[in-house]
Amino acid sequence: MREINGDAAGQPLMQGDEGLQHAQEFEHDIDERDDSEVLEESALQTPTPFIWALTLAAGVSGLLFGYDTGVISSTLVSINADLSARPLTTLDKSLITSCTSLAALVASPLTGVLADHFGRRRVILAADVLFVGGAAWQALTTSVWGMIGGRSIVGLGIGGASMVVPLYISESSPSPFRGRLVTVSSLLITGGQVVAYVIGYLFSSTPGGWRWMVGLGALPAVLQIAMLGFMPESPRWLVKAGRADEGRRVLGRIYGDGDRDGRMERLVEGVVRRVEREILEEEEEGCSEGMKRGWRGKLGHLGYGFRELVGVGANWRALVIACMLQGFQQLCGFNALMYFSATIFSLCGFASPTLTSLSIASTNFAFTIAAFHAIDRVGRRRILLLSVPVMVLGLSLCSLSFGFIDLGAPAATASPGEVAARGGGAWSMALLAALVLYVAAYALGLGVVPWQQSELFASVRVRALGSALATATNWGSNFVVGLTFLPLMEMLGPSATFVVYAIVCVAGWAAVWGIYPETAGLGIEEVGGLLREGWGVRESVRRWEERKGARRREVKRGEGRGG
Ligand SMILES: O[C@H]1[C@H](O)[C@@H](O)[C@H](O)[C@@H](O)[C@H]1O
Numbered sequence: 001m002r003e004i005n006g007d008a009a010g011q012p013l014m015q016g017d018e019g020l021q022h023a024q025e026f027e028h029d030i031d032e033r034d035d036s037e038v039l040e041e042s043a044l045q046t047p048t049p050f051i052w053a054l055t056l057a058a059g060v061s062g063l064l065f066g067y068d069t070g071v072i073s074s075t076l077v078s079i080n081a082d083l084s085a086r087p088l089t090t091l092d093k094s095l096i097t098s099c100t101s102l103a104a105l106v107a108s109p110l111t112g113v114l115a116d117h118f119g120r121r122r123v124i125l126a127a128d129v130l131f132v133g134g135a136a137w138q139a140l141t142t143s144v145w146g147m148i149g150g151r152s153i154v155g156l157g158i159g160g161a162s163m164v165v166p167l168y169i170s171e172s173s174p175s176p177f178r179g180r181l182v183t184v185s186s187l188l189i190t191g192g193q194v195v196a197y198v199i200g201y202l203f204s205s206t207p208g209g210w211r212w213m214v215g216l217g218a219l220p221a222v223l224q225i226a227m228l229g230f231m232p233e234s235p236r237w238l239v240k241a242g243r244a245d246e247g248r249r250v251l252g253r254i255y256g257d258g259d260r261d262g263r264m265e266r267l268v269e270g271v272v273r274r275v276e277r278e279i280l281e282e283e284e285e286g287c288s289e290g291m292k293r294g295w296r297g298k299l300g301h302l303g304y305g306f307r308e309l310v311g312v313g314a315n316w317r318a319l320v321i322a323c324m325l326q327g328f329q330q331l332c333g334f335n336a337l338m339y340f341s342a343t344i345f346s347l348c349g350f351a352s353p354t355l356t357s358l359s360i361a362s363t364n365f366a367f368t369i370a371a372f373h374a375i376d377r378v379g380r381r382r383i384l385l386l387s388v389p390v391m392v393l394g395l396s397l398c399s400l401s402f403g404f405i406d407l408g409a410p411a412a413t414a415s416p417g418e419v420a421a422r423g424g425g426a427w428s429m430a431l432l433a434a435l436v437l438y439v440a441a442y443a444l445g446l447g448v449v450p451w452q453q454s455e456l457f458a459s460v461r462v463r464a465l466g467s468a469l470a471t472a473t474n475w476g477s478n479f480v481v482g483l484t485f486l487p488l489m490e491m492l493g494p495s496a497t498f499v500v501y502a503i504v505c506v507a508g509w510a511a512v513w514g515i516y517p518e519t520a521g522l523g524i525e526e527v528g529g530l531l532r533e534g535w536g537v538r539e540s541v542r543r544w545e546e547r548k549g550a551r552r553r554e555v556k557r558g559e560g561r562g563g
Pocket residue numbers: 069186189190193329335338364446447448451478
């Protein structure tokens with residue numbers, strides 16, 4: 001096997017013209033080999049225990065993300081006058097809720113730079129330290145501003161983790177399972193939200209119970225810090241950092257060592273070669289090692305990365321798609337339910353609004369499990385094209401039901417007494433059913449697909465930065481929804497508010513149809529080829545059908561051999 005960039009014994013990288021010549025020489029060779037590698041990869045049957053362990057250990061961050069975002073709804077109603085010796089005002093509540101998304105918004109682009117420089121694993125560790133510190137801070141605080149400080153620290157952790165964990169899993173996964181493995185982290189996010197709702201319910205009648213609710217968030221982070229000792233660094237990052245041998249070892253464990261016909265070795269070498277080729281191209285395009293040294297050098301390197309992200313067709317198309325999907329995930333209004341469903345249900349006269357809201361979190365979790373099974377089989381694009389119309393239907397039915405429910409005073413000002421007097425009727429049940437339909441369809445597609453963002457950035461040089469900007473779009477839009485939901489309910493009324501979200505879904509569906517190619521089953525580096533000349537939608541659908549056919553034939557052949 002010829003090496004492009006350092007050999008198994010760790011020979012130094014080739015520089016300058018010689019390197020480019022080699023890269024070009026091998027390009028054709030590699031492109032040809034890519035096809036057979038893709039077919040070999042798509043014939044892999046099950047993920048190895050090692051990649052499972054790695055995914056679950058990294059996914060604990062998802063649990064933390066879900067727990068810390070979900071716990072706020074019960075915390076707000078349990079604090080009473082425990083902070084600053086007065087009941088919380090509406091402004092206090094809004095600040096306590098939205099400072100977390102704002103901090104996550106600030107942290108995510110920064111995390112992209114840190115993850116490239118220090119590696120993915122160290123960023124996960126830093127996020128854990130923030131989770132533990134923020135949880136302890138919140139549990140011990142005595143003032144509203146202290147609470148806002150603690151929530152912001154946790155928000156920094158959430159922003160970092162939400163960007164780096166899908167990146168880490170995506171870079172480590174063999175392509176046939178990548179969708180499913182990244183979805184494990186979404187599964188843990190939604191699971192964390194269910195746990196937060198249950199813990200919130202259990203502690204809601206204990207005096208000062210909210211301190212336990214927020215403090216318990218430290219436990220999974222401590223667990224993950226212990227697990228990090230056993231977790232390897234992302235193999236693609238290792239190769240990029242000039243540690244190709246370590247990268248090979250990690251990939252060997254991911255694909256499973258000891259394969260008889262040497263298929264696994266070929267797949268490992270394929271990944272290493274493709275990443276190394278990119279590094280050579282980077283050097284050729286003028287980003288030398290020297291340029292990365294020192295602060296000015298680092299800023300120059302960041303500027304180079306940014307220029308490459310927006311200046312290269314495949315990269316900026318990836319960025320547009322990733323940001324569109326993340327913005328769509330939030331602007332469709334889902335988190336308005338996550339944060340305020342108890343308020344909505346109390347206005348509709350449900351006897352136990354917190355228990356009723358648990359049905360929202362549980363539906364979200366249950367259908368994320370279904371998404372886990374479907375995402376690599378049905379495909380990302382198709383799952384969105386099928387599920388978003390159901391979201392539109394759910395939102396339209398919500399809007400219709402609200403038209404028949406007498407909410408009386410505006411959402412933000414209704415007193416619990418008034419609410420209880422209204423009583424839940426048939427239309428309230430219809431509203432609940434419509435919301436469950438909407439949430440189920442959301443969890444099947446939009447809740448999970450945007451987190452596959454890292455696979456869109458074929459080049460390891462821009463992957464962290466691109467994912468970071470897409471994650472920032474997610475948190476920016478999350479912040480907007482959190483801040484505007486109650487005012488919209490007051491200004492437009494609930495029926496029109498839900499119509500606004502339905503319109504966002506229709507526009508989002510059209511954008512997905514127009515520019516989002518099918519990426520399921522493609523090698524990460526292959527996606528770049530699709531986006532090089534245009535959006536690659538038609539070509540991607542053709543290749544998807546082809547791969548499905550090849551896979552079917554491979555399975556049949558396997559069965560034939562077995563029988
Ligand atoms: O993918 C997750 C998941 O859908 C959560 O339930 C939601 O609260 C998050 O905002 C989203 O990013």
